[in-house]
Amino acid sequence: xxxxxxxxxxxxxxxxxxxxxxxxxxxxxxxxxxxxxxxxxxxxxxxxxxxxxxxxxxxxxxxxxxxxxxxxxxxxxxxxxxxxxxxxxxxxxxxxxxxxxxxxxxxxxxxxxxxxxxxxxxxxxxxxxxxxxxxxxxxxxxxxxxxxxxxxxxxxxxxxxxxxxxxxxxxxxxxxxxxxxxxxxxxxxxxxxxxxxxxxxxxxxxxxxxxxxxxxxxxxxxxxxxxxxxxxxxxxxxxxxxxxxxxxxxxxxxxxxxxxxxxxxxxxxxxxxxxxxxxxxxxxxxxxxxxxxxxxxxxxxxxxxxxxxxxxxxxxxxxxxxxxxxxxxxxxxxxxxxxxxxxxxxxxxxxxxxxxxxxxxxxxxxxxxxxxxxxxxxxxxxxxxxxxxxxxxxxxxxxxxxxxxxxxxxxxxxxxxxxxxxxxxxxxxxxxxxxxxxxxxxxxxxxxxxxxxxxxxxxxxxxxxxxxxxxxxxxxxxxxxxxxxxxxxxxxxxxxxxxxxxxxxxxxxxxxxxxxxxxxxxxxxxxxxxxxxxxxxxxxxxxxxxxxxxxxxxxxxxxx
Numbered sequence: 001x002x003x004x005x006x007x008x009x010x011x012x013x014x015x016x017x018x019x020x021x022x023x024x025x026x027x028x029x030x031x032x033x034x035x036x037x038x039x040x041x042x043x044x045x046x047x048x049x050x051x052x053x054x055x056x057x058x059x060x061x062x063x064x065x066x067x068x069x070x071x072x073x074x075x076x077x078x079x080x081x082x083x084x085x086x087x088x089x090x091x092x093x094x095x096x097x098x099x100x101x102x103x104x105x106x107x108x109x110x111x112x113x114x115x116x117x118x119x120x121x122x123x124x125x126x127x128x129x130x131x132x133x134x135x136x137x138x139x140x141x142x143x144x145x146x147x148x149x150x151x152x153x154x155x156x157x158x159x160x161x162x163x164x165x166x167x168x169x170x171x172x173x174x175x176x177x178x179x180x181x182x183x184x185x186x187x188x189x190x191x192x193x194x195x196x197x198x199x200x201x202x203x204x205x206x207x208x209x210x211x212x213x214x215x216x217x218x219x220x221x222x223x224x225x226x227x228x229x230x231x232x233x234x235x236x237x238x239x240x241x242x243x244x245x246x247x248x249x250x251x252x253x254x255x256x257x258x259x260x261x262x263x264x265x266x267x268x269x270x271x272x273x274x275x276x277x278x279x280x281x282x283x284x285x286x287x288x289x290x291x292x293x294x295x296x297x298x299x300x301x302x303x304x305x306x307x308x309x310x311x312x313x314x315x316x317x318x319x320x321x322x323x324x325x326x327x328x329x330x331x332x333x334x335x336x337x338x339x340x341x342x343x344x345x346x347x348x349x350x351x352x353x354x355x356x357x358x359x360x361x362x363x364x365x366x367x368x369x370x371x372x373x374x375x376x377x378x379x380x381x382x383x384x385x386x387x388x389x390x391x392x393x394x395x396x397x398x399x400x401x402x403x404x405x406x407x408x409x410x411x412x413x414x415x416x417x418x419x420x421x422x423x424x425x426x427x428x429x430x431x432x433x434x435x436x437x438x439x440x441x442x443x444x445x446x447x448x449x450x451x452x453x454x455x456x457x458x459x460x461x462x463x464x465x466x467x468x469x470x471x472x473x474x475x476x477x478x479x480x481x482x483x484x485x486x487x488x489x490x491x492x493x494x495x496x497x498x499x500x501x502x503x504x505x506x507x508x509x510x511x512x513x514x515x516x517x518x519x520x521x522x523x524x525x526x527x528x529x530x531x532x533x534x535x536x537x538x539x540x541x542x543x544x545x546x547x548x549x550x551x552x553x554x555x556x557x558x559x560x
Contacts, residue, residue, distance in 0.1 A: 012040050013048040020052030027052065028143045050140045057115055057132040064119025101131045105139050113228060221508045223403055236516050240523040249526030250494040250519075251537035256464020259537045260526070261493010264545035267317050268346050270462070270491045277461035281454075283473075283487045284308060285348040287317060288338065295338045295345075296331075302347045313489070316556055317344035318549060320495070322433030324556030343552045351473035351487035356380075357443050357480060360498040361455050362467040362521050365528045370456045370466075373518065374498035377443030381428045385420025392416040401428065404437045411437075411558055431559040440502040446480050454483030462491070466525050469496035494522050 012034065019027035031045035104114040118128055221229065241247035251260040256273075258265045274282040286302030288295050302308065314337050316324040324341060327350065328334040338345065356378040363370025381401060383394040395401045395408050395416075408428045409416050420426060429437040459465055474486035498518050501511035530536065 009040060009044060013044045016045065016048040017052040020049060021056050024049075024053050024056070025143070028140065032143075046140060050136055053140060054129075054133050054136045057111075057136065058125075058129055060112065060115040061119040061123075061125065061128050064116040065122075065125070066119075101128075102135055105132075105135050113225075220403065220504065221511070222502045222504060232512055233515055233519070236519060240519055244523045244527045246527070246530065246536060248536040248539055248542065249530065250522045251526070251542070252529045252534040253467050253494045253522045253526040254465050255529055255534045256462065257468075257493045259494075259542060259545060261468055262495045262537075263320075263542060263549060264318060265493060266344075267315070267319070267490065268344075271346070271348075271488075273462050274458070274488055274491060278458045278488075281458060281472075281486060281488055283313075283349040283351050283489045285346055288345045288347055290342055290344050296335055299334055299338070299347055306349065308347065308349050311350045313346075313348040313350050314338075314341075315346050315348070316341060316552065317346050318552060319556065320549070322431035322436045322559045323553055325431040325433075325436070325559040326557065327430045337557070340555060340557055342555050348489065349487070351489055353473040353475065354380075355476065355480070356471065356473045356489075357446060358440075358499050359451075359455055359470045359472060360468070360496070360500075360518070361459055361470065362525065363456070363459065364525055365466060365532060370459055372447060372452050372455060373521070374500045374514065375443035375446050376498070376500040376502075377441040377446065379439040379441060380430070381437060381439055382425050383420065383428065385422055385424040385426070387419065387422035390417050390419050391426065394420060395428070400439070407437050407558075429559075433559070436559045440499050442500040442503045442506070444500070446477065448481045448483070450483035451481060458488075465491075465493075466529070467522055468493040469499070494526075 016027050016031045016034075019030065028049050031040065031049055034040035035042045035045045100114060101118075104111050115132075238247075241249070250262050254260045257270065268285060268287040271282065271285045275284070284306040286306055286308075288298045288302070292298055303312070310331070311327050311329040312334075314326045314328050314334060319325075326333070326337045328337060358376035358378065359372055360374040360376075361370055362373050381398075383391070383398060383401065385394070389397070391412060392409055395405050401408060411429070412426075431438065455470065458470075469492050470488050471490040471492070472480070472486045472488050474480045479485040498514055500506075501514050526536070
């Protein structure tokens, strides 16, 4: 081999090495393609991919160990941590480390969080390095052999199906267009392989590992931690800021809302605007200021003025994702809530529904007519008593409820040990928010010309509103489809989501595609309003409002 050809080969191997830090699997597909075509020696491909993957794994560990671990000692983190549970997690990971590291290597989506947790929970470095190194040797070897074999038989049929995950990665490496169907096909094959592994390996420990609530939370992307799920959204936000020439453009997507509805906006301000323009479609409400001496007297005044009766809804005037939501069934409930929540509180008419939907709407400033972008149908989970098992046992026996068991059981702490009578139904959540345990479904089957027109009519009367989500309650499907007999309980601005993405039937790729489109609309509308003379809020103001919200939310109770 000449010096020139050697330098070219090393350059290719180096490219594969660095590509592993972007996408391990894509780098191996590219390497397999090069070696199958005789353009790069297999040992070079193997070493480049192995070293890149192993060093990347250890890099994640080191970052979490030396930067993430100190975060656990911060006061604002410690307040949210259960020390006993943290100690148990550390012991569990130390005991089952090899099995965990082996399994996550073959399950897409679990490597990043597991390696970060290994660092944060203090797994010994040499232990981690030896285990991931040995597993990476096996993984890279198997992958390259499989990729080389399949590359010669990817013309179609079942072999073409088996090749599709590798093809999807190769297309990503090549920079081809985002192909949702191809990636869904790849995800299907990966899921099928996992199912086969579960059938082959009958060991109880393996089955328990995959069926545990913790693992189910990782396998179902809708339950991923927000920081993990929103990381691509954050990257897309940066892309949109560069595209439209301003990272704070969302703050003027709705000039009539404080910061465009991004953070710190008042719920009562928007509700009062809706009450003035579309009273028949808006739940009646009033504000209880934090500064007044007797807030119970103010609550009773609101009830008289707005003709409110028990039960009624109490919620912070500034909140997100349903935090602090309370259904006060008695005056004692209300008194206890006001004693705990020392911030401004909204008292609102309770719209029983029983149905609820989130309707995401948008309109450009130069358009006379807006449209519905997405509808979320909200399903409030329940358990049914059998006269034998306690509420806690019923929750833990439900395939979906067990994933949110901590939230449900904390919410119903006082009665978790109660045996639920046979046939009795217990509603596990009242707040229509996914993070509070509500189930979301794509609700576009509720769309109709009448509903689209009604939402546009209501929106056009709200000064400076162009994009956001209405949360509405209604008695039956016919009511919402006719655009009649519903109550708006909240209107959120730029930070709201088309929450239909959390439908468990959606792939994560489809969810991201919807969110990317939604944020593109937010930026585009903000840019249009900037052209009309509106000035965005400063980044410093947004940071300050977020800090204030974090401080306020410390007194918010668990939502009903």
